[in-house]
Amino acid sequence: MTHxxxxxxxxxxxxxxxxxxxxxxxxxxTLVCAEADGYYSRPGLAYFLADEIPEQQLYPFRRQDFxxxxxxxxxxxxxxxxxxxxxVLVNDGHRLAYDRLLVATGASAVMAKLPGAELxxxxxxxxxxxxxRMLRFAHxxxxxxxxxGGITALELVExxxxxxxxxxxxxxxxxxxxxxxxxxESRIVEQRLKQAGVRINYQTELSEILGRGGKVVGVRTxxxxxxxxxxxxxAIGVAPCKQIGETxxxxxxxxxxxxxxxxxxxxxxxxxxxxxxxxxPRLGKSIVDSLWEPAxxxxxxAGTNMAGQTERYIKAVPFNVTRLAGITTTIIGSxxxxxxDPDVVGIVRGDSEGWRQVxxxxxxxxxxxxxxxxxxxxxxxxxxxxxxxxxxLSGLVYQLVAREIDISSIRQNLFTPGADIETALASFIPSSxxxxxx
Amino acid sequence: xxxxxxxxxxxxxxxxxxxxxxxxESIRCVQCGICSFYCPINIDVRRHVWDGVPVRDGxxxxxxxxxxxxxxxxxxxxxxxxFENKR
Numbered sequence: 338m339t340h341x342x343x344x345x346x347x348x349x350x351x352x353x354x355x356x357x358x359x360x361x362x363x364x365x366x367t368l369v370c371a372e373a374d375g376y377y378s379r380p381g382l383a384y385f386l387a388d389e390i391p392e393q394q395l396y397p398f399r400r401q402d403f404x405x406x407x408x409x410x411x412x413x414x415x416x417x418x419x420x421x422x423x424x425v426l427v428n429d430g431h432r433l434a435y436d437r438l439l440v441a442t443g444a445s446a447v448m449a450k451l452p453g454a455e456l457x458x459x460x461x462x463x464x465x466x467x468x469x470r471m472l473r474f475a476h477x478x479x480x481x482x483x484x485x486g487g488i489t490a491l492e493l494v495e496x497x498x499x500x501x502x503x504x505x506x507x508x509x510x511x512x513x514x515x516x517x518x519x520x521x522e523s524r525i526v527e528q529r530l531k532q533a534g535v536r537i538n539y540q541t542e543l544s545e546i547l548g549r550g551g552k553v554v555g556v557r558t559x560x561x562x563x564x565x566x567x568x569x570x571x572a573i574g575v576a577p578c579k580q581i582g583e584t585x586x587x588x589x590x591x592x593x594x595x596x597x598x599x600x601x602x603x604x605x606x607x608x609x610x611x612x613x614x615x616x617x618p619r620l621g622k623s624i625v626d627s628l629w630e631p632a633x634x635x636x637x638x639a640g641t642n643m644a645g646q647t648e649r650y651i652k653a654v655p656f657n658v659t660r661l662a663g664i665t666t667t668i669i670g671s672x673x674x675x676x677x678d679p680d681v682v683g684i685v686r687g688d689s690e691g692w693r694q695v696x697x698x699x700x701x702x703x704x705x706x707x708x709x710x711x712x713x714x715x716x717x718x719x720x721x722x723x724x725x726x727x728x729x730l731s732g733l734v735y736q737l738v739a740r741e742i743d744i745s746s747i748r749q750n751l752f753t754p755g756a757d758i759e760t761a762l763a764s765f766i767p768s769s770x771x772x773x774x775x
Numbered sequence: 776x777x778x779x780x781x782x783x784x785x786x787x788x789x790x791x792x793x794x795x796x797x798x799x800e801s802i803r804c805v806q807c808g809i810c811s812f813y814c815p816i817n818i819d820v821r822r823h824v825w826d827g828v829p830v831r832d833g834x835x836x837x838x839x840x841x842x843x844x845x846x847x848x849x850x851x852x853x854x855x856x857x858f859e860n861k862r
Contacts, residue, residue, distance in 0.1 A: 394808040629806070
């Protein structure tokens with residue numbers, strides 16, 4: 338009987354466990370989860386914060402699902418991997434033996450090194466426990482300051498505003514998320530935040546968090562000086578939790594390096610999800626993502642290979658859907674500018690390094706209030722796109738980018754001034770009408 | 776109306792509604808559970824999405840609450856070709 342050990346109960350760990358069970362009915366599967374809350378939807382924390390769903394809704398699996406899959410869930414902190422003994426040391430002193438090990442420890446939010454960062458009321462939207470703690474401070478009429486960039490910063494801004502707080506959003510630069518969105522897209526988001534009563538402070542940097550009696554009472558900024566507040570929300574980026582692999586001698590870079598079977602540099606040890614650094618054939622280098630669906634796909638590949646079958650993970654075109662200031666937005670392929678984002682350290686949650694690559698491509702776009710479509714058009718095919726608002730074309734754009742479908746026949750039309758991009762693209766919709774379905 | 780008549784009337788209404796079904800695009804989903812939470816008859820829509828299958832639950836009212844509430848545009852209506860397999 339094979340002993341499978343999985344460290345981490347996020348989407349990668351759970352999908353690996355499910356896959357292993359499908360292929361090996363008798364194997365022993367143990368999930369080691371450091372969080373007392375077990376498996377929950379981390380992206381769903383934004384909707385819990387915004388009060389769209391109650392906390393108990395965040396759990397996709399019930400107890401009987403784990404029973405059905407015969408997965409043993411162990412709430413403990415894995416401290417050390419001992420590869421030569423095929424064992425993992427956990428914090429209660431136990432050693433767990435494995436035949437195949439998966440490291441799916443994810444990524445965690447990084448904290449700015451600032452005076453006052455340890456004060457009560459300095460929060461991140463990083464896990465369920467922290468979100469609960471945040472809600473204890475997020476009372477109507479109180480004031481919050483949010484710093485950072487990308488999706489999570491905006492989720493904090495919107496969630497806290499929806500909870501009735503007065504929110505100041507600090508941006509170091511001139512606009513929101515500059516290395517993924519273009520200027521118009523940034524402005525659409527910012528405009529909607531302002532309409533919702535959020536104050537955006539441009540070119541403003543946090544220099545110190547001020548406290549009294551151990552609690553936040555305000556921040557000092559480089560720009561206007563001083564903002565009184567009761568809560569400081571931080572979303573400046575996430576870092577892969579690679580330490581446990583690093584100390585065990587696994588090859589690491591930004592994350593734990595894996596091959597296309599998700600195997601690390603050490604036999605019988607696999608890695609998947611936000612902690613894994615995966616080769617991207619399109620870019621010719623290995624990158625990290627912080628996305629739910631790739632993590633799930635990687636977990637599936639790792640599980641298949643751990644169970645003794647062979648499957649190769651081919652990195653898909655980076656793709657994510659999110660809601661920016663209430664507008665459903667899909668980001669596909671390479672869309673970004675080369676400039677960095679001053680609000681972010683490395684990568685943020687819901688982010689892909691792949692988005693930032695801009696190959697030889699020109700942008701075309703169409704606008705109508707909040708519906709916006711931006712396409713990055715290469716010589717023969719689309720290399721990326723941002724679809725804001727109406728999502729009917731996002732499946733099609735994804736397929737055109739992912740399959741590198743030749744669009745030469747409409748390329749000229751796309752660049753004609755006043756071109757109707759939607760109609761031009763429509764010629765690629767197959768008669769079955771379900772191009773976007775996967 | 777007798778219970779039996781009511782049930783059969785309800786069933787035929789349902790058969791009419793079943794012209795469309797809720798279909799997921801699973802790649803967009805993050806399992807937040809908003810769809811299941813707002814389903815008026817407690818269908819676990821989220822699980823259908825995780826499993827990559829349409830909501831074939833015969834009780835589905837096709838009310839569209841899950842389609843409308845999903846923040847990531849995962850769900851949409853698609854005509855179910857009931858007779859496709861019978862050709």
